[in-house]
Amino acid sequence: MYEEFDIWAFLSGLPLGLAIAGIILYFSWRKGKKERRYDERYTNVHRQAKSISWGTTTVAILVAWAIVMIVEGSQLAFFVLAGLWVVHMVSYGIGAAIASKQN
Amino acid sequence: MILSGEMISGFISGFGIVLLIALFYFWKGRKERRFDERYETVHAKARTISWGITVIVLALMWLGALIYEGASLAFILLAAAYGIMLLSYGIAVFVLNKKL
Amino acid sequence: MGWTQDDLAEKLDVSRQTIISLEKGRYNPSLILAFKISKLFACRIEDIFLPEEE
Structure with missing residues (x-):
C-alpha cells in the first residue's frame, strides 16, 4: 500500500506544515494571554491531563512492545520501543526528583 | 519460543515477587502517610x-x-x-x- | 460591588473560566489565589471558603 510513499516529498511538505501550525499556535497563544487563560487553574488542568495521558502512554508503549515481540521478534522496532520505554521511565524519575526539590 | 512448565512457573514467581514488593511498598507508605x-x-x-x-x-x-x-x-x-x-x-x- | 465575572477575573489576574469554577465550588484555589481574593474583598479566607472534607 505504501510502496510508492515518497519520503523526500513528505519531508519537503513538513516545514510548510510546521510553519503554518506555528503561526496559528502563536496567535492563539497571544489571544489566550490577553484573556489571562494561562492561570493556575489552567496549569492544574493541564498538569493533571498530562499526568493521566502519561499513564495511558505507558500502557500503549507496553502493548506496542508486546505486538512487536510477537510479530517481528527482536528487530529494530523492538529496540526502538525498549529505548522509548527507558526514556519514558528515566524522565519520570528525573521529573520526580526536580518536583520534589521544588515542593 | 515454546511455552513450557518451567517458563510458566518462572513467570508466576517473577510476577509474585514484584506483586509482594509493591504491596509492601504501598502498605508501608500508607502507614507513613506518604501518599x-x-x-x-x-x-x-x-x-x-x-x-x-x-x-x-x-x-x-x-x-x-x-x-x-x-x-x-x-x-x-x-x-x-x-x-x-x-x-x-x-x-x-x-x-x-x-x-x- | 457590581463586578462582572470579567472584572473580577481581571483584578485577580485569572481567566473567567476560573471565576466560574470558583463560584461553583469546583476548583480548589491555591493559597496565593485565596489570599488575593480575601484581600480584594477585605475579609478573611474563612469568610469566603468553607473547609470541606473530601
Missing part, C-alpha cells in the same frame, strides 16, 4: 515533565523509523502510540475542564 497531597502534586508534576520529553522523543523516533525503514510495523506502532498520547491528553483536558 498525601504533596506526593500527588510532586508526581503529577513529574509525569508532566516526563510526558513532555516522551512526546518529543516519540515524534523523533517516528520520523526516524519512517526515514530508515519506510512504512513498516515500527512506524505504524509509533504513530499509534503518538496518536494515543495526544488523544488521551485532549480527552483528559476536556474532562478535567468540566470537573475542575
Whole structure:
C-alpha cells in the first residue's frame, strides 16, 4: 500500500506544515494571554491531563512492545520501543526528583 | 519460543515477587502517610515533565523509523502510540475542564 | 460591588473560566489565589471558603 510513499516529498511538505501550525499556535497563544487563560487553574488542568495521558502512554508503549515481540521478534522496532520505554521511565524519575526539590 | 512448565512457573514467581514488593511498598507508605497531597502534586508534576520529553522523543523516533525503514510495523506502532498520547491528553483536558 | 465575572477575573489576574469554577465550588484555589481574593474583598479566607472534607 505504501510502496510508492515518497519520503523526500513528505519531508519537503513538513516545514510548510510546521510553519503554518506555528503561526496559528502563536496567535492563539497571544489571544489566550490577553484573556489571562494561562492561570493556575489552567496549569492544574493541564498538569493533571498530562499526568493521566502519561499513564495511558505507558500502557500503549507496553502493548506496542508486546505486538512487536510477537510479530517481528527482536528487530529494530523492538529496540526502538525498549529505548522509548527507558526514556519514558528515566524522565519520570528525573521529573520526580526536580518536583520534589521544588515542593 | 515454546511455552513450557518451567517458563510458566518462572513467570508466576517473577510476577509474585514484584506483586509482594509493591504491596509492601504501598502498605508501608500508607502507614507513613506518604501518599498525601504533596506526593500527588510532586508526581503529577513529574509525569508532566516526563510526558513532555516522551512526546518529543516519540515524534523523533517516528520520523526516524519512517526515514530508515519506510512504512513498516515500527512506524505504524509509533504513530499509534503518538496518536494515543495526544488523544488521551485532549480527552483528559476536556474532562478535567468540566470537573475542575 | 457590581463586578462582572470579567472584572473580577481581571483584578485577580485569572481567566473567567476560573471565576466560574470558583463560584461553583469546583476548583480548589491555591493559597496565593485565596489570599488575593480575601484581600480584594477585605475579609478573611474563612469568610469566603468553607473547609470541606473530601
